[in-house]
Amino acid sequence: MRRNENNPIIDLISSLVAPFIMLFGLYVIFHGHYSPGGGFQGGTLLAASVILLRLSLGSDLGQGQFPSRLGTPLASLGVLIYYGTGLAALLLGGAFLNYAFIPFSVLTPLRRSWGILSVEIGVGLAVMAVLVAIYDDLLEGEPDA
């Protein structure tokens, strides 16, 4: 593989742009109730910002935002959030994934909305972690990639 030549323009631009991509990813996840978006799309945007930093700064310097060792644990955590939301509803007397039984909010009607948000956060976390983990796996062992 070609060595990383540390082009200052690429470094600067990607460092400037990556936080905004990350912010937009969070917006897409949390605003999915009102506008197009949701966990899958927001998670992909979060992963795009992390991978952009890794591409420009190199895999070693790019660890700051998201260390490689967190990939699989965070993906599992995201899936567990989803299953946990369903199981919480089950334990509190409802059917599996029936958000009306989760005590997120005092108002029963709003619980469905909060349940959807919790599920979307789990999906976003899992998608982001899996995409970054696959990128890291592909580059495993490459010198200075």
Next chain:
Amino acid sequence: MKAANVLVLVAFCGLLIYAATGFPNRGDALSVTNRETSPAGTPNAPAHYIRRAKEEAHTDNMVTAILADYRGYDTLGEETVILTAGLICYLLLRRERSGHEKE
């Protein structure tokens, strides 16, 4: 061999385009999927979602409500598939991890 590949590709492309010409127009109220009742006489799901999604799921975005609330099991399965894909990449690509350091 290469000519056969191109031929198959063109044939599939033509088949897809031919199939796409049979789609109903967007927003066509008389197409089968947009009617109130299915051809068998049972009520159609989309009409219910369009009428009731806002008050049942308390979410303005109907797509999100269907994806995460009505079709919650489906999304759960999708997420599990993604996790499985990530784990398989981990298992296949990270070979020399537990043993000796790589040189």
